[in-house]
Amino acid sequence: MKVSCYRKDGEFTYSLGATVTMEYLNKKIEDVKCVFIHPDFDSEDTKTRIYEICGRNAIPVSVEEKPFNILSKKGNCFVIAMLAKRMTPIEPGNHMVLVNPSNSGNMGTIIRSCLGFGVTDIAIVPPAADHYDPKVIRASMGACASVRIEVFSSFEAYMARFPENNLYPFMLDGSTILQDTSIDKPFSLIMGNEAAGLPSSFAFIGRPVRIRHSEDIDSLNITIAAGIGLYEATREELR
Amino acid sequence: MKVSCYRKDGEFTYSLGATVTMEYLNKKIEDVKCVFIHPDFDSEDTKTRIYEICGRNAIPVSVEEKPFNILSKKGNCFVIAMLAKRMTPIEPGNHMVLVNPSNSGNMGTIIRSCLGFGVTDIAIVPPAADHYDPKVIRASMGACASVRIEVFSSFEAYMARFPENNLYPFMLDGSTILQDTSIDKPFSLIMGNEAAGLPSSFAFIGRPVRIRHSEDIDSLNITIAAGIGLYEATREELR
Known part of the structure; x- marks a missing residue:
């Protein structure tokens, strides 16, 4: 298999690192085209598991350094x-x-x-970062292998497909306080852009919520806000 | 003022960026030794505010490119x-x-x-990343200017100073579920290392808690776990 730098318009993407790659081998083997092992990789256990799973599924495994030089400039990555x-x-x-x-x-x-x-179903409304980017896969620690991700043409297109969902746009001026509300199922937690937040038109959609926090910060980091939203929305769920 | 690369054992640190620097000018002016403005910085409003605050407090302001070349390789930074x-x-x-x-x-x-x-008091137990590092200050969006941060020689030294605090070590095998518990004040939320978590000895300290999550992930990202812990612990507080 020939490897080239990741391209948004390319056919393939890459899992960088042993942990992330094991997630794909265990959870989404049908997407795995081949596996590269770095000649210096010394975890015999992991190697054995890779050969075993790939052998059983007729997935080629190749020990070579080149793909790592092309795909992982940072080093510290021994399986792709x-x-x-x-x-x-x-x-x-x-x-x-x-x-x-x-x-x-x-x-x-x-x-x-x-x-x-x-929450294993994730909708993305563009313009958006490319969810196939190896950086996304790596930051997810391989969780990408276990969720469904769909890109919609617009938020309206998303709403039209799931009219039964209770919509909760997270907004800094949302009128409902997350701490004081209960989230009805099925829910859609809607998060905006890191810097700009959601467009103001979302104030008229569903029940806009905000996380009560001190006035000493402008906003919580988006990943923290999303984490807290998920925690609160599923508080009773996972029992 | 001569500028050199940030050094852990140096006397000074730096706020990189206008937003972060404004936090220091507004919240912790006594720490500000001088301010550098990039010749290409074009936000007249911010410039005016910087000159006004620095003038009032006898803090030198210098318009020059050199500090930016030394301290901010990434670019996209116009005030330090x-x-x-x-x-x-x-x-x-x-x-x-x-x-x-x-x-x-x-x-x-x-x-x-x-x-x-x-929660404006943060204790750090080493070995630990240097909390004065400009990367910490920048990732905090300047919040570092509004909190107290103290490095203790050991966790025991911390406990000895605050014997009245209720200790909540966050552990993957904590016996108390965060979702089902209430956090007593004054509290200490205790978070471990990103990769290794807390040493197992913490299982015998205070009330070890875990955030109930699905078995499909090993753990939540540490920043998410900390954010959720803070949210839950202060749920009634900020009303």
């Missing part, structure tokens, strides 16, 4: 899987909706929190 | 303040305790969340 990009339509139920998310690391962190709180 | 490092002992009350935090960005994000939920 080449992954097919495949859109998985989201299903009815509780959703996280990311409107114009711009930072790959934040997107990955939010996806990990979503999986942590059992 | 040189700051004296000054330890501010924490006071009795609710605390965040970071045991062996290793990542500067995470530390800054947690400090911002602390300020957001009114």
Whole structure:
């Protein structure tokens, strides 16, 4: 398999690192095209598991340094899987909706929190960071392998598909305080852009909520706000 | 004022960026030694405010490019303040305790969340990332200017100073579920290292709590866990 730098318009993406790659081998093997192991990788246990899973699934494994030089400039990465990009339509139920998310690391962190709180369907409204980007996959610690992520043409298109969902846009001037409210199921937690937040038009959609916090900060970091929203919305759920 | 790369054992640190620097000018002016403005900085409003505050407080302002080349390789930074490092002992009350935090960005994000939920006293137990690092200050969005941060020689030294605090170590195998418990004041939320968590000895300290989450992830990101802990502990507080 020939490896080239990740491209947004390319056919493949990559999981960088052993932990992340193991998530794909265990949870989404159908996307794995091949696995590269660095010649210096010394975890025999992990190597054995990779060969075992890949052997059983007829996935080529190659020990070579070159893909690491191309894909992982930082070093500290000894296993890479080449992954097919495949859109998985989201299903009815509780959703996280990311409107114009711009930072790959934040997107990955939010996806990990979503999986942590059992919200496995994530809608994205562009313009948005590319959710196939290896940076997103890595920041998610491989959680990307266990969730469905669908990109919609607009927020209206999302709403039209899930008219039964209770919409909770998170806004700094939301009229409902998260701490004092209960989130009805099925819910859509709607988060805006890191810097700009949600467009003001969202004030007229569903029940706009804000997280009560001190006036000493302008806002919470978006990944923290999303984490707290997920925690509160699923408070009774995972018992 | 001569500027050199940030050094852990140096006397000074730096706020990189206009927003962060404004926080120091507004909240902790006594630490500001001088301010540098990039010749290309074009926000007249901010410039006026900087000159006004610095003029009133006899703080030198210098328009020059050199400090930016030395301190901010990334660009996208047009204002820098040189700051004296000054330890501010924490006071009795609710605390965040970071045991062996290793990542500067995470530390800054947690400090911002602390300020957001009114927990303005933060204890650090080494080995730990340097909380004066400009990366911490920047990730905190300047929240560092509004909190007290004290480094203790050991967790025992911290406990001895605040024997009245209710200790809540956050552990993956904590016996109390955060969702089902109420946090007694004054509290100490105790967070471990990003990768390793807290040493197992903390299982015998105070009331070890865990955040109930699905088995599909090993753990939540430490900044998310800290944010959720702060949210839950201050749920009734900020009303």
